[in-house]
Amino acid sequence: MMTIAARSRHEPRTPIDPRLDATLRYAIAIGAVLLLLLPAARGHHAQLGWLPLWLLAMPLSAWWTLHWFPLPGSALRPAAVAGARRRAIPQARRSLRPRR
Incomplete structure (x- = not known):
């Protein structure tokens, strides 16, 4: 099983907006300042x-998710593009057997 650290070193990272x-x-x-300065915010x-x-x-958690997991549609990865292509060889047709 590939760990997160090993995966992040080898896979290309998608650009972050x-x-x-x-x-x-x-x-x-802003949230940290509010929590530190206003007791009511706690x-x-x-x-x-x-x-x-x-x-x-x-x-x-949203910032951590943005940096560790790619956003859908932000950049097409080569694997996603390869899966979306049509086959170069047409699919074989079934031959019809004559009825008895």
Whole structure:
């Protein structure tokens, strides 16, 4: 079984959208500042739930996912392109047996 570190060294990485990366980093920074400076941000909200989850944990998990797993459609990998091509040799037809 190939480990994540071995896989990431050998497979080409898909490019990351710099706008999305910058937006997630900004959201992480804002969430961290809010959690450090506002004691109310460390609490619980009736409709949202635990606020540190939404202010820091969710943006961090989205940023981690962006860097470790490719976005669909962001860049076509050679394997995906090869699978989408049509066959060069047409498929064989069944021969009809005469009925008795």
